[in-house]
Amino acid sequence: MIDKTVVTLTEAVAHIKDGDTVFIAGFGDAGNPTELVHALIDQGAKDLTLVNNNSGNGFVGLAALLNTGRVRKMICSYPRSSHSVVFEELYHAGKIELETIPQGTLAERIRAAGAGIAGFYTPTSAGTPLAEGKEIRHFDGRDHVLERPLAADVALIKAETADRWGNLTYRLAARNFGPIMCMAAKCTIVQTRKLVPLGDIPPEQVVTPSIFVDRVVEVPHPMSERNAILNGEHYP
């Protein structure tokens, strides 16, 4: 029988290794797998490369993981916000590498990794500093940049509902990078608000099909990163 559910967050992240590349889904306050990230902090893996659209806020979730000093490199499109103090300090102190990628290229590189595409040509960033060192090629009257897939060892994902096969739905804008990150990680770990019986998600409403998911843990009442940041909370 297929049962991808695990009972504890600890178990869910147990196998993450030093040196792994980790996708962390979420955009703004929507779709952050905060409990999984905190479990990863407790687990202790180091020398990590993280991929997220941003670079964390306050001192919880992704920012708290950065704050442990166990992240070697951050890959994102926008590593700056009103609350991204941890990243900015590490960056200015030269303690973390940064790869800035246009948001659409970031998304497409992740999808390419999941879809078995070894490279693609995009007009985005042609003629800008972010295309430096990349192959440029002219198609259809304009310059395009060759971009390579971006895969990860692990994806940490927040879903709304999940079943034991690993089918997922997401709530509203919490979808964001979730579906494509699930596609492109060797091991996709999901925290879900609701674990539902197989068949409860209508087949036409499945957003991430089971094939892209490896582990599911139920977290019925995930924390609000926004409230935690407003309250000045630190993890751990």
Next chain:
Amino acid sequence: MIDKTVVTLTEAVAHIKDGDTVFIAGFGDAGNPTELVHALIDQGAKDLTLVNNNSGNGFVGLAALLNTGRVRKMICSYPRSSHSVVFEELYHAGKIELETIPQGTLAERIRAAGAGIAGFYTPTSAGTPLAEGKEIRHFDGRDHVLERPLAADVALIKAETADRWGNLTYRLAARNFGPIMCMAAKCTIVQTRKLVPLGDIPPEQVVTPSIFVDRVVEVPHPMSERNAILNGEHYP
């Protein structure tokens, strides 16, 4: 006010021009926009290039359009089936061009056109006759083929529900090529079983968002191509 609905099939296909490339969604008996194809036959545009996974069955729908002699070229992955008599006759008589594309490459080329990707490298078909004349490049230890986007002037699509903005859902396996063809055509024309009020499709259940759709016509009781073929029906 945005209202993409049109009342008649005639109106829906009125602007299709001689020489157009036309996507026709559908796979097997699922998702064929048969009524739109028949309206296109009545409309009379010629010198068409058609894109579908197959090449039509019996003497209705796509096969009936081929049978008018107005199709210059067929692009598909599998132009052969137990009922594809019209295409086979035209092909053997040298009256139609054929481009055979692996099914996944066909789907990805269509998506690329919709997504603004000017080219992509796929391992599919490397080392086979279908890669002849194409650029081959080595990535990650294996050969890849450079494939270019495949766009169309018009897409003919069958949906289950649609609203006046053009949001769509599809029923079961009738989804197949629909969502990606909607993305990659200059004008996407949809026949839908049900036209529903704006807001009736929950935002998380929209499969094709409104931005990819241009015209919607309600066809509450679409014909069964399977029954028509079994009954030996011809259109017109």
Next chain:
Amino acid sequence: MTDGLTREQVAWRIAQDMVDGSFVNLGIGQPELVANFLPEDREIIFHSENGILGMGPEPAPGEEDEELINAGKKPITLLPGGAIFHHADSFAMIRGGHIDACVLGAFQVAENGDLANWSTGGSGMVPAVGGAMDLAVGAKRVLVMTDHCTKTGEPKLVEKCSYPLTGTGVVNTVYTDLAVIDVTREGFLVRERVDSLSFEELQNRTGARLTLANDWRPLTAF
């Protein structure tokens, strides 16, 4: 700027050019103001990079939902007809040429349409680009909303951008507090300008040659 329009007035002016039924992406910050000034007879579908079509107005206080936010990470609402999709699909819409117009801010716009709006290139800055480069190359019309000059009086419309580029040859029209200016093959073409300045005074505040359109009109707002 006593010489020109307020930001709200510039937003109003841009809103008047939004075509009924079009799909529009408003950049984070000032461009978001445009949504407040849409003529009532126009139905515009707003796109947000984080996977949303059909954004509605800000929610009433207390009605915010942390999982319904826009690209600027602010709470929003969804109109009937709204749709949710993932990031790759969202940028397929942008890069694939499906967005009719976007409104972006700018550090500089060059007379050939080059846009610089993501970095001043300072060595101390963290390089952060977000979705700006995708919007710049992908939207059918790229509209720029900006002050005509920087706070220190430097022109933002220039012959050649000195800041790192966001995109090359991408800008269609610039809306400033002083003028509405199309980017044409012959460079900056002034379509509208405020009455309070002469054309020469406008030219003096601009870092590239301006041409006044034959059918130019006074730039006015609500």
Next chain:
Amino acid sequence: MTDGLTREQVAWRIAQDMVDGSFVNLGIGQPELVANFLPEDREIIFHSENGILGMGPEPAPGEEDEELINAGKKPITLLPGGAIFHHADSFAMIRGGHIDACVLGAFQVAENGDLANWSTGGSGMVPAVGGAMDLAVGAKRVLVMTDHCTKTGEPKLVEKCSYPLTGTGVVNTVYTDLAVIDVTREGFLVRERVDSLSFEELQNRTGARLTLANDWRPLTAF
């Protein structure tokens, strides 16, 4: 073939090698038989190219739904947990290496793993490939189900394919009516063979050199 297994027996043999919990694509035609012989203790999720995961058995007569069909265009059912997606996502699963195993038919398999199964190259044939090339390069394990020889007695396991290729170096294991043969760096390795033939007789019916595995076993079926 009185010397070997029936098609149903070969399908049964392949079914025994399906790993519990794996995602499997069965090619159109003979490979579809494999689904009928799965051991009851294994939960396998079947994928169909036309956007389906979780295919169940054939519907009862009268229960068919024209909009619920498989890649072979035959009516199917969906199991609880099944999912529907579009063609690009479906082939992302295939090409992206997410399918644990596929079972394909073959005209020829070469000792280096080359597969020819889509065209005999005849000038009168309409070239039709479907999803075979994607499955050949994308599935983690490519299993071939085939008669050991053609109806006219020609070997289908060969040194080099003479028919147009489907993929190069892609086949992992070949299941025939006479043997189960792995494709290794050293060529064809016989893991199992029917008792009714000697190894020499098997070699005589094969167009490339066979090696008998040290731990080879008799090929038997239900």
